[in-house]
Amino acid sequence: ETKPLTIYPVGGSFPYEYYWNGALSGPTISVTPSQNTTYTAYIKDSHGCQSQTVSTTVSIHPPMQLTASANTDSICPSEPVLISFTASQGAGAPYVVTGSDGNIISSPYLYYPPYSTSYVVTATDVCNQTAIVEIPLFVYPLPPNAFLPDSVYGCQPFTVHFNEISPDFGQTYVWDFGDNTNLSLAKNPTHTYQSPGVFDVTLTVTSVDGCKTVNVVDSLITVNPTPNALFTYDPSIVSVLKPLVSFNNLSTYGYEYIWSFGTGDSSSLQNPVYRFPDVGIYPIGLIVITEYGCRDTAYASIMVRDEVTFYAPTAFSPDNDGTNDIFYVSGHGIDPATFYLAIYDRFGQIIWETNKWDPHNPEMYGWDGKHKSKNIVPIGTYTWICTFNDFRGGLYEKAGTVTVIW
Known part of the structure; x- marks a missing residue:
């Protein structure tokens, strides 16, 4: 830095001669010392009379010293950096310290880097001497975070397969399925919703550098109630x-x-x-x-x-007039394979019998009023006995009388 030095005559006769460090010069000289330096001067007037010799020492301030650092040199987006700095020497305090944007800052200073950059700290003393420190800062990229479910609408219990579709660079995953159940740490989890409702799904992805992205999809999954059939x-x-x-x-x-x-x-x-x-x-x-x-x-x-029913008429007229010509029994639950029906005269002799019975057409195998000899029996009352089993093997015995009329 260059500074002017000036001497002034008092008394004597004009014109004057000015001597600096013994060399003829002007009243003012410019000096640029690199260290503390003493300068001497005297004046001679027109009569050759010399003044006393005077001296002055120009002192050189030490260079400005500025130290600045950050608490970390690598961060995730939206995270702050704490910058600390100290200014010293130079012409001394007060120092004016500014940041990269030119605004005055004080230590410690909280800075949010928008991207990877160097933060510049500049300190200035009262002599406008400056010192500059650049602090390199690296901002990690955020990890990608995107996912798709295979279905968003279903009935309880509803199983959904989630697929995180971003490339894998070593990220870790935390899934919150919105139904207050266990979280999942899988990249592509499968989750079953046990209760009906509408659910938000949140995926938090953390990169290998520790940076996180949170993806919240509101009302993504709808689970409808399943009915209870009864x-x-x-x-x-x-x-x-x-x-x-x-x-x-x-x-x-x-x-x-x-x-x-x-x-x-x-x-x-x-x-x-x-x-x-x-x-x-x-x-x-x-x-x-x-x-x-x-x-x-x-x-x-x-x-x-099956229930067993049995019915036998009390009279019939075997006169071939097409009405009530056959005596037969009807019923339900009768096993035809075990059926037996016999007609007895008043002497206890069997005059007619059969072991055939058709449940769909019981008249087919009924008694036509004829004796074993193929003759029509006389008018009168005859006894019948019928035995059979039901389909569960139970034995039934029925008996009664039937009157032959004309």
Whole structure:
């Protein structure tokens, strides 16, 4: 730095001669010392009279010293850096310290780097001497975070396969499925929603550098309630004599109903009534469908029991007039393979017998009023005895009288 030095004459006669360090010069000289330096000067007037010699020392301030550092040189986006600095020497305090944007800062200073850059700290003393320090800062990239579910709408329990579609650079994953159940650390997890509702899904991805991205998709998954299919029926014991059954639908969330009765028949009524056609075990199914298409099915088996009935007329007229010409028994639950019917006269002799019986046409093998000799028996009262088993092996014996009339 260059500074002017000036001497002024007092007294004597003009013109004057000016001497600096013994050399003739002007009243003012410019000096640029590199270290502390002493300068001497005197003046001679027009008569050659010399003034006393004076001296002055120019002191050189030490160079400005500035130290600056950051608490870290690598950060994630949106994270701050704490910059600390100290200025010293030079012309001394007060020092003015500015940042990269030219604004005055004080130590420590919190800085949010928008991207990788060098932060410049500049200190200036009272002599406008400056010192500059550049602090390199690296901002890590954020990890990618994008995912897709294979389905977003379904019935409980609803299983969803999530696929994180970004390239894998060593990231770690934390999934929150929004239903207050366990988190998942898998890249591509599978999750089953057990309860109905609408759920947000949150994926937090952390890079190998520790930077995080959080992806929240609101109301991504909709799980509709599954109905509960349930029914009862009345009567609880069903037989061929009472084959009409009333079904009581106790299902919840039902909107549509599909009944099957094990006979090929079906119904869409909520509470149907059905007549079973015959003896047997019938698988009953009820499919309950909600307004969202969710389904549940309930099953039951109904046994239609066989019941034994038996009827024998008390009179008939075997006159071949086409009306009441045959004596025969009818009934239900009779095993034809075990059937036997015999007619006795008043002396206890068998005059007619058969072991044939057709449940669909019992008249076919009935008594036509003839004796074993093929003659029509006389008018009168005759005794009959009938034995048979039901289909469960139970033995039945029936007896009675029948009157032959004309």
